[in-house]
Amino acid sequence: MRVAALFSGGKDSTYAAWQASKREDFVCLITLFPKSEMSFMFHFPNLRWTRLQAEAMGMPQLTATTEGVKEEELNDLRSAIEEAKSKYRLEGVYTGALASVYQKTRVERICGDLGLECVSPLWGIDPEAHLRTLVADGFSIMVVSVSALGLDESWLGRVLDSESIDELVALGKKYRFHVGLEGGEGETFVLDAPLFSRRVEVRAATKHWSGDSGYLEISDAVLAART
Numbered sequence: 001m002r003v004a005a006l007f008s009g010g011k012d013s014t015y016a017a018w019q020a021s022k023r024e025d026f027v028c029l030i031t032l033f034p035k036s037e038m039s040f041m042f043h044f045p046n047l048r049w050t051r052l053q054a055e056a057m058g059m060p061q062l063t064a065t066t067e068g069v070k071e072e073e074l075n076d077l078r079s080a081i082e083e084a085k086s087k088y089r090l091e092g093v094y095t096g097a098l099a100s101v102y103q104k105t106r107v108e109r110i111c112g113d114l115g116l117e118c119v120s121p122l123w124g125i126d127p128e129a130h131l132r133t134l135v136a137d138g139f140s141i142m143v144v145s146v147s148a149l150g151l152d153e154s155w156l157g158r159v160l161d162s163e164s165i166d167e168l169v170a171l172g173k174k175y176r177f178h179v180g181l182e183g184g185e186g187e188t189f190v191l192d193a194p195l196f197s198r199r200v201e202v203r204a205a206t207k208h209w210s211g212d213s214g215y216l217e218i219s220d221a222v223l224a225a226r227t
Contacts, residue, residue: 001091001117004028004084006107007061009050011134011141012096012122012180014190017057019121020094021195027088029054029061030080034073045144045215046189049200052223056196062087078110085114092117098125098182127180131165140192140199147213148185150175156207156216159191189218198223 005017007029020026033047054061062084066076084090093111097104097120104120111118122130134141141160146152150171158164172179181187192199204220 001025002027002089003092003094003119004030004062004081004088004090005094006096007031007050007054008096008187009047009053009190010096010188011131011139011190012098012182014053014096014139014193014195015130015134016094016096016121017059018193018195020119021057024092024094026059027090028084029057029059030084030093031061031063032073032077032080033063033065035065035067045187046218049189049218049221052200052221053190053196056198056200056223058197060088074106074110077107078114081110081116082114085116090116092119095120096122098122098127098130098180099178100182127178127182128165128169130180131160131168132162135160135162135165138192138194139190142189142191142202143186143216144189144218145187145213145215146185148175148177148181149212150177151186153207153209153214155186156209156214157205160188187215192226199226200224 001024003020003024005020007013031050064080066073095107108118143155143158146155169179177185200221201224202218202221205216205218208214
């Protein structure tokens with residue numbers, strides 16, 4: 001199929017894009033920029049740097065803005081997918097959904113209405129196994145947002161490795177949050193991946209912390225050769 005990937009720059013949508021590149025005729029990325037961090041569908045921090053990831057993939061990126069209002073933002077997603085279908089003759093859309101029935105069912109409904117197949121290659125996967133597979137496959141993943149009990153400011157800017165995954169799994173069991181960060185417990189930004197020709201180098205970033213949650217704002221980033 002000719003497919004697009006819904007892309008936020010995080011670990012799951014990047015993995016889904018990688019799977020699309022291996023399985024299908026992968027033709028573009030679709031990224032929605034919410035104006036509100038309260039969006040139920042889309043990532044909020046650091047989306048402007050997805051252009052570097054798209055460039056590293058050598059993929060065209062179709063972008064659109066949305067107010068980020070629950071349910072209303074689905075109309076903006078529909079318009080973006082419909083535009084991509086017309087421009088790139090899409091037959092399907094890949095998503096990085098792991099466990100969010102809310103997100104998965106809504107994308108599936110939009111795709112169904114537009115006559116497109118919706119593929120979620122990570123659906124139902126064991127989150128711990130998924131994280132370990134990502135690292136083993138060469139994904140470099142930075143934590144850029146946390147909002148779950150047990151995840152403090154020190155997680156912002158951390159790049160996942162075996163040790164940090166061990167810690168994350170232990171905290172997830174203790175505080176009962178989804179280790180894959182699927183329920184809004186955290187967000188990530190991919191610095192490098194198998195389908196990148198270059199890595200993203202973060203040159204400057206600021207931590208914003210309030211109470212028991214916060215995010216890392218990347219203020220300067222460039223593409224750099226792999227070392």
